Amino acid sequence: MKTLLSICTLLLIFIFSTSSCTAKSINKQGQIKSSLCAGCHGKNGIGVANEFPNLAGQKSAYLQKQLLDFKTGKRNNATMNAMTQTLTPTDIKNLAVYFSTLPRHSSAMSANSINNHPPKKNKVSIIEFPEIVFSSMKGSGSIESFPSEIVATGGENMLYTALTPDATMLLSTSPSTDTVYIFNAKILQRLAIINVGKAPKGVKVMPNGKFAYVSNQGSNNISIIDLNTLKNIGAIKTASGPHNVRFTKNSKLAYVTLQGGAGIGVIDTIKAKMIHIIPVTGITGAHNLDLSGDEKIAYVRDFVHHVAVVDLTSEKVLKMLTVGNGHGGIDVFPNGKFVATAAIGDNFISVINTKTLTINNIQLGTASHGIRVSKDNQWLYITLPKENTIAVINTNNWQVEKRIAVGKFPFWLAVQGNP
Ligand code: HEC
Numbered sequence: 001m002k003t004l005l006s007i008c009t010l011l012l013i014f015i016f017s018t019s020s021c022t023a024k025s026i027n028k029q030g031q032i033k034s035s036l037c038a039g040c041h042g043k044n045g046i047g048v049a050n051e052f053p054n055l056a057g058q059k060s061a062y063l064q065k066q067l068l069d070f071k072t073g074k075r076n077n078a079t080m081n082a083m084t085q086t087l088t089p090t091d092i093k094n095l096a097v098y099f100s101t102l103p104r105h106s107s108a109m110s111a112n113s114i115n116n117h118p119p120k121k122n123k124v125s126i127i128e129f130p131e132i133v134f135s136s137m138k139g140s141g142s143i144e145s146f147p148s149e150i151v152a153t154g155g156e157n158m159l160y161t162a163l164t165p166d167a168t169m170l171l172s173t174s175p176s177t178d179t180v181y182i183f184n185a186k187i188l189q190r191l192a193i194i195n196v197g198k199a200p201k202g203v204k205v206m207p208n209g210k211f212a213y214v215s216n217q218g219s220n221n222i223s224i225i226d227l228n229t230l231k232n233i234g235a236i237k238t239a240s241g242p243h244n245v246r247f248t249k250n251s252k253l254a255y256v257t258l259q260g261g262a263g264i265g266v267i268d269t270i271k272a273k274m275i276h277i278i279p280v281t282g283i284t285g286a287h288n289l290d291l292s293g294d295e296k297i298a299y300v301r302d303f304v305h306h307v308a309v310v311d312l313t314s315e316k317v318l319k320m321l322t323v324g325n326g327h328g329g330i331d332v333f334p335n336g337k338f339v340a341t342a343a344i345g346d347n348f349i350s351v352i353n354t355k356t357l358t359i360n361n362i363q364l365g366t367a368s369h370g371i372r373v374s375k376d377n378q379w380l381y382i383t384l385p386k387e388n389t390i391a392v393i394n395t396n397n398w399q400v401e402k403r404i405a406v407g408k409f410p411f412w413l414a415v416q417g418n419p
Contacts, residue, residue: 030098033091036083036187038150045102057104063096124149124404128379128392131416134185135370135383135390136161136172139408143172145188146390151407152188155181160244162203162212163414164227170414171212171225173200180214180223182230192230196223202244202288205419206269208251213267215242215256222256224272238265238274244288247419248295255298255312257286264289264300264310282320283308290332290339292354299339299352303327307341307350309357319357323350329371334418338395340380342368349382351398362398364391370410375417383410 034045037055041047045056055063069075071084071092087095129147136143136158143152143161157176163169163185170185173196180203182192197216205212205227212225213236221235222242240260245267247254254267256274263279264286280286283302290299297318298310303326309319324343332339332354339352348361349368370383373395380393384403390410392402 027094027098027101029091030094030096033087033095034098035150036189037095038148038187041099043149045099054104055099056102058100060096060100063099064092067092067096124402128402129374130379131375132163132167132185133372133374133381133416134161134163134170134414135381135406135410136412136414137407137409138385138411139388142407143170143183143188144406144410145185146404150188152183152190154190158411159200160202160412161414162205162419163416164205165207165209165419167416169227171203171205171214173203173214175199175201175217178216178218180212180225182225194225194230194232196225196232197221197235201242202257204245204247204254206247206251207249207419210251211269213245213247213254213256215244217241217243217259220260222267234272236267236272236274238267239277241285243286246289246291246298248291255289255291257289257300259285259287259303261285264298278310278312278315280308280310280317282306282317287327288330290330292332293334293336299330299332299341301328301330301341305343305346307339307352321350321352321357321359323352323359324348324361324368326367328369329412331372331418333373333377333395334375335377337377338373340371340373342371342382344369344385351380360398362393364393364400365389370412372413372415372418374415381413381415383413385409385411 041052041055046054070080124147126147133146141155157174158172161172170183172181180194180196183190196214198218200214201217202215214223221237223235224233226233239258239262243257243259245254245256256265262277265274266276268275280300283306284304285302286300287303288301300308305325307321307323308317311318323341324346326343326345328342328344330341342349344367347366348363351360365384365387367386368382373380382391389403391400394401
């Protein structure tokens with residue numbers, strides 16, 4: 001009897017210790033899987049927008065049942081029905097346990113956060129990110145999305161990035177591997193790696209969503225990616241050093257910056273051919289460009305310190321403006337009132353008033369490169385590659401509202417609604 005008792009005790013201790021072990025490892029696996037959910041339910045299980053329920057601190061049995069019901073179709077929601085198809089019953093259990101252990105309030109953040117970025121100075125919210133925004137990190141080979149702050153790693157040298165108009169896919173160039181990565185933008189999962197030409201720089205998606213153009217600066221051509229099949233379907237020959245393109249809204253033309261010095265090339269997208277070159281005298285290597293709302297004027301940023309205002313009809317340079325040193329992005333506000341440009345070799349960005357063509361320089365960090373405004377014109381986002389932050393300027397008062405710590409060398413930005 002005595003031995004039986006002690007065997008029982010031993011057995012109990014054994015069961016207890018193994019079960020507490022597995023409880024711990026279940027959480028870990030759930031945590032890893034939960035990166036699939038963060039785009040909507042938040043990194044901490046707090047929904048990133050009103051339509052996404054909080055999962056943090058919910059009862060695990062309830063979560064498990066909901067997930068199983070989504071999987072079998074007993075509970076009906078197109079997104080969640082699709083999300084649960086690839087989850088095994090074990091995944092579901094792990095996820096349910098993991099989310100049930102997270103604190104219920106978003107202010108109690110981060111103990112469980114998957115990514116080891118430095119603590120954020122400010123809480124990122126949908127106020128400053130009314131539409132989804134992505135930034136590519138050249139130094140850490142990653143993409144980060146806002147406001148959800150999910151991070152996708154595993155790409156080398158992520159440089160330029162672009163979003164499809166319906167915000168379902170995100171493309172990013174990797175000039176060190178001569179490839180383009182394509183991600184599912186909702187969950188930042190990689191869908192494809194596509195070989196392109198040499199040293200691909202800018203990538204842009206046609207407004208009709210059918211194709212993407214990748215500017216291969218090293219092979220003097222543009223690769224065309226079919227976004228239906230995710231295949232490289234051919235190339236358009238350009239002059240020296242194609243760096244980035246800007247499509248017209250009807251998707252019929254594309255203007256390409258020819259950093260080798262020729263100016264800007266005009267591409268007929270139906271013929272898939274460069275049909276003309278507009279010289280831009282007075283600049284040193286066309287780097288990035290954007291168009292006015294009526295598409296009659298191109299604002300061309302070089303890699304020294306100029307913005308040329310080019311009349312595309314007369315092909316005349318209307319004005320040459322001096323901005324910060326080095327290269328950077330350039331963005332025309334959707335309301336047409338301002339053009340903002342960054343400067344990698346300077347400590348300010350420049351905001352050009354399109355009516356008066358006067359410039360307001362805003363002091364900001366030690367280097368800036370990517371620059372894009374929100375679709376509603378209110379928030380100007382700027383990547384600061386040396387500080388590893390993204391600054392958010394409120395255009396009501398031109399003050400920096402937030403500085404968000406991100407990965408290494410944030411390079412470019414893709415903003416839904418402002419390609
Ligand atoms: C693209 C957005 C999206 C993603 C990604 C997503 N969900 Fe959801 N989820 C939703 C929406 C929307 C609902 C609300 C569904 C409804 O109204 O029935 C929901 C509901 C749920 C619910 C039910 C909550 C409740 O209170 O009843 C659970 C549990 C859940 N999701 C878990 C997950 C998990 C786990 C993942 C990752 C594996 C995930 N979701 C990924 C959008 C998403």
